[in-house]
Amino acid sequence: MSDAFVIEVADETAGIVVRLGNEKSFRFHASLPRYFPLDGKAFATPRDAERAALAQIGRPGRQKARAA
Template sequence: MSDAYVIEVADETAGIVVRQDSEQSYRFHASLPRYFPLDGKLFQAPRDAERAALAQFGQRPKQKVRAA
């Protein structure tokens, strides 16, 4: 049996965290590109994953540098 929790940030689903029977931590599975940097990372608790997703949401996307 596994434990799974949906992680939502600002009315969007950032992803889910899942813990399998044999794992002590939760693995993040991103659902939107802005949260891909968190995909596959392990967290001790779902709340820790939510905090990381909130921090990721607050980061601005990197802008491409244009040649003049």
């Protein structure tokens, strides 16, 4: 059996956290690029994942080099 929760931040879906089988932690799966740094990370609770997603707001994303 698995447990899954949607993580929403500032009216957008940051991703979901899923706990599979006997795992004790929840694995984050990002749905938007600004939350990609959290993708695949484990959290003790869905609330911990939500706090981490909230912390991502306002952090500058990695910029790709653009050709002129």
